[in-house]
Amino acid sequence: MSTGRTISTSGVSTSRRDAWTLGASIAVHVIVLGWGALTFAARPLTSDTSPMPIDIISVSEFTELTAGSRNAPKAQPAKPVAEQLGAPKPPDDPAAKVAKTEVHAATDKAAELPEPKPPTPEKKQADPQRDLIAEAIKKDLAKPEPKKAEQKSEPKKAEAKPEKKVEPKVEPKTPPKKDQPKFDPRQVEALLDKRTPQRLAATGDVVNSNVGIGAPNASSNQLSLSEIDAFRRHLRNCWNPPAGAPTNKRIVVPITIRLKMDRTLAAQPEVEMRATDAYSLAMVESARRAIIACQPYTMFSLPKYEIWKELSIDFDPVEMFGG
Amino acid sequence: MRSLELTLSRRRLLAGAAGLSFAAGAAGLWSHVRAAPRITITEGNMQPMPIALPDFLGGALPDPAMARGVTQIITSNLQRSGLFAPIDQAAYIEKITNIDQVRFPDWRQINAQALVTGTISRQPDGRLGARFRLWDVFAAQYLDGKEYSTPPDNWRRIAHMISDAIYERLTGEKGYFDSRIVFIDESGSKERRVKRLAIMDQDGANVHYLTRGDDLVLTPRFSPTSQEITYMSYNQGQPRVYLLNIESGQREVVGNFPNMTFSPRFAPDGQRVIMSLQQGGNANIFLMDLRSKATTRLTDTSAIDTAPSFSPDGSRICFESDRGGRQQIYVMGANGGPAQRISFSDGAYSTPVWSPRGDYIAFTKQAQGRFAIGIMKPDGSGERILTDGYHNEGPTFSPNGRVVMFFRDPGGSAGPSLFTVDVTGRNEQRVPSPSYASDPAWSPLLR
Secondary structure, three states, rough: HHHHHHHHHHHHHHHHHHHHHHHHHHHHHHHHHHHHHOOOOOOOOOOOOOOOOOOOOHHHHHHHHHHHOOOOOOOOOOOEEEOOOOOOOOOOOHHHHHHHHHHHHHHHHHHHHHOOOOOHHHHHHHHHHHHHHHHHHHHHHHOOHHHHHHHHOOOHHHOOOOOOOOOOOOOOOOOHHHHHHOHHHHHHHHHHHOOOOOOOOOOOOEEEEEOOOOOOOOOOOOHHHHHHHHHHHHHHOOOOOOOOOOOOOOOOOEEEEOOOOOOEEEEOOOEEEOOOOHHHHHHHHHHOOOOOOOOOOOOOHHHHHHHHEEEEEEEHHHHHHOO | OOHHHHHHHHHHHHHHHHHHHHHHHHHHHHHHHOOOOEEEEEEOOOOOOEEEEEOOOEEEEOOOOOHHHHHHHHHHHHHOEEEEEEEEHHHOOOOOOOOOOOHHHHHHEEEEEEOEEEEEOOOOOOOOEEEEEEEEOOOOOEEEOOOOOOHHOOOHHHHHHHHHHHHHHHHOOOOOOEEEEEEEEEEOOOOOOOEEEEEEEEOOOOOOEEOOOOEEEEEEEEEEOOEEEEEEEEEOOEEEEEEEEEOOOOOOEOOOOOOOOEEEEEEEOOOOOEEEEOOOEEEEEEEOOOOOOOOEEOOOOOOEEEEEEEEOOOEEEEEOOOOOOOOOOEEEEEEEEEEEEEEOOOOEEEEEEEEOOOEEEEEEEEOOEEEEEEEOOOOOOOOEEEEEEEOEEEEEEEEOOOOEEEEEOOOOOOOOEEEEEEOOOOOOEEEOOOOEEEEEEOOOOOO
């Protein structure tokens, strides 16, 4: 009997503790589950590839759209790629803008051309290719017509007086054809750029290695549709699915691959399924063979390496054998 | 104090659990954010797989050419399937000296996707022992390997069994090379044609004659479970269905019917035979139990119902009937009852046969004076003509349902020959036979 009493007392104490811990447990679970529900609900499932919006319009609407508008806001161009800081640009000259407006209104032909920018002295100097060719021509023609070449060399003139403001009206007046140096096919070599090939880093105000940032529809944090399409086409050519597909069963082989910067496999492809029958096994092996045989994957651009360094691929021959 | 400690430990436990849940949730969220791009490949480039088959190594063989013969049979089998493209041996860089050691770059260089190495030798007991290894060249890994032992005169079967093993491992479905064909061998002039029941390997080798040609024989069919065939013969002028044991040569009449019985075929269990029985100008379908000899009538129409064939699960029967005015294909339950017509195109449909996979029914179609071999799904959809010509008839499926064999008669003074075509219709091959051949029936895989 005493044992029974002891059990009874102990039972009351235990039941209180149990009630408290049960309450605490429920509270913690509610918090954790609630947090989880809110967090996951706030991030809905999205496709990895953003859908391409397609708007179907009539011909008249298309004409109206392409006609343009006089008071349309000026589109902001994407920020240029810059791998290192360059020389700071001088502030825009308000006078140059006025001059630009005058050119625009001066002739009808000018309106069709892209909007000319006021040339800056720095830009003229940073155009070595044009200067070199001009120099090559000059050098080539120096002997037969030394004076003429010097007089008619327009870029040379610009280089000599960089501070001089270029008159926009002057530009369309290119030297007449008869004054141009005669083309001699035997001297083509002289026109070639004889500098040793080198990679020139793009410069800018700020370092920007991301081609998409700044563009209104930037999607540089994911693979482009053309990259995905090229990858699909490439892999499709390498993949020889096994012929023994069952008619009533759809088998999809998910595989993850890791790539090096040289676009070859960094490791063996990881199959994310367990083959349970002969056909699944053959499918897995055919997919693995395709991935190995198809490397390197040259369709991916290096700046996006962080995106394509790991890819998940589903091999699903639904279009060949049906679903 | 004890309870306090207990409570504290529980608190720690709960806190730990909550922390773990939080960490797990956070990790899940992070992995979701950091998920790698997922790309789906929905189509491949189906083409024959380049495969290298260097000669098997032979040691102390009674016939040194046997090792090369095994390799040639495997090569021929795989090539005829249309799913493999054996690479010319002249292109091989590595000479195999050990079947377990392979230099993959040498085989990758000739674009071989798979490689088979093997050896065949005489065992102390006089039997032949064969081993093979199958390699995935691009993945540089071992895929499969088996060992076989057989009497020396059975060496061709070893080659067929190895072919099946390679086929199954690389395509994911059972092979069909270790199987036989029973057919009608036709010899002599067109007016005095002698028809004998014959049997051979699926590649046309090892031909044996089962009858002497005294009686006209037609429509032989293999038992799915035993070395027996059933066929129709005009013995003593009366056409009857017979049962023949291939091994013992024992022959018996199936049932004792007053009229002509024809177009027999085994049920999937091998214990029953389904056939047509002529009744006046009509024919109906009957099922007979081979043990009890009990007979069940399955159709009762004033038409010609014939060429019945069970579905592989034994639940349904397809057959041809002219009950609608012209020969068409119908499907009914295994116990008879109402039949559903499944062929509706122009032309006459006959000789339906259900695939062992259950996915297709093959048929002969006569339209515009030509005979075609085709397949359709059991509900009648997806009809596809595999081959077409002056006279093609009598389709029979390979054990894996991937290939259809039939006979083709070019007309004129020439006689019929056997052909195979795969279910895609792309790979048609002639099956060698000693003389003219017709009415083929494919056996199940040998055991």
